[in-house]
Amino acid sequence: MCRHVAYVGGEEPLGRLLVEPPHGLYRQSWAPRHQRHGTVNADGFGVGWYAGGDPVPARYRRAGPIWADLSFADLARVVRTRALLAAVRDATLSGADAEAAAAPFAAGRWLFSHNGAVPGWPGSLAPLAGTLTAADVLSLEARNDSAFVWALVLARLRAGDDAGRALADTVAEVAGAAPAARLNLLLTDGDTITATAWGDTLWYLAGPGRGTVVASEPYDDDPAWREVADRTLLTASRTEVQLTPLKDPGTGVPGGTPGPADDATPAPTEEHWT
Template structure:
């Protein structure tokens, strides 16, 4: 359920990343190729993006399918950004939250999305919900599972956890409380991306030093897309992608990077050299990506 994507790199029109590729997030709203649960992501969509000089992202969300929003088509054509997070939604259960339930969720400089579902929702997470301050529970943007997941993560972030720690700790807590949940989480602050693969697909495409894309599934047939193993934490910037099994995330990221030279990395044991920047991630002339 749901498909999402985060991007860090040179400024691009939103449409070049979200609409134009042969298997873009736009197309994934009705024809995902690797989605394991659900088939149509038409219960809302959203995109959050960063403008130069402003750490707080802008956001555009709607209740209906992305293909039916003509305003988004104009927005995607003219708005440019070097960092964004976008999602198309397949609702877990019917609800009245509408636009408020569509990712990305936001607070300060963060954008967040959840691809998955919580087993036994909502009763299964009642004990975890009780760990939140009452004001945070009363401030939930929506009453869906993803909104509570975001509240749990945000509580950790505000307590001082780094992004990767906040995602990993929340995933492990929810997995213990609600076994069988699918918890592919995606978080960015405009400079880095943190993500988890837990129960659904997650991929990344990187041109080290220039740009990185993390997505539920590849938006084209570029051979340099790499799949993230299940139950893995991903930490990415424009220069590197690091993969860590979620069972090994107790120590802060900085300590793990210093002490674990075997961590998965786009620089060590990663994909072969990438295409020239002018063709990176885009079909070359005569190439059929249908």
């Protein structure tokens, strides 16, 4: 499992979002408060951020624990950004991919992270390899479930799907192949954040003057944090958050609730501010 966080808003130092909060991602690497699977996220970390007017993000990733990297402490103190995606990793299986297996994964303007696991990997998802081109498969950054899920999402983005559909359809496809999969996905292009709550915790903090933060768990005790219900798609900008129930492929209805497959999906809930 992992912990991850994304932010879009006014320009801030990396450290104010990741290190300084009393329960920020830095501390979540050894003392998460809401993690349901695993306890220590010391198998790698990464942060991707958008600088100036460049639409293509920079990344800094390492194979070891975030607390052991003094260079990151310096970067977090001085580097400022209007948007970021960062993660700390608890590897489900051992592997030799080192920092290549650490989120965020990236392509063009996109940054992506997967908090969860796909039981039976790689066999459980082998049938889905045929939906990718040979180039997609050979271009995987790492040989793990998260990198493969990212390849499925990226293929949809490149085919013209918007971020919400790309995540929702990928979750449905993977959950159909591996019903016990945990698929909290997080995606940003530097202007918007798209995420799924599917098997683990997801929260957001948003409002006037603070931008939008979407995270595995709150980084402080601000009462404005809101928890996202399981089986939900979140789409957000600096001024809006929308929550849409996701259909469980095992039941065909939102939230995995037993019932007829043709039940109507509830309308999205929206929060706006200026």
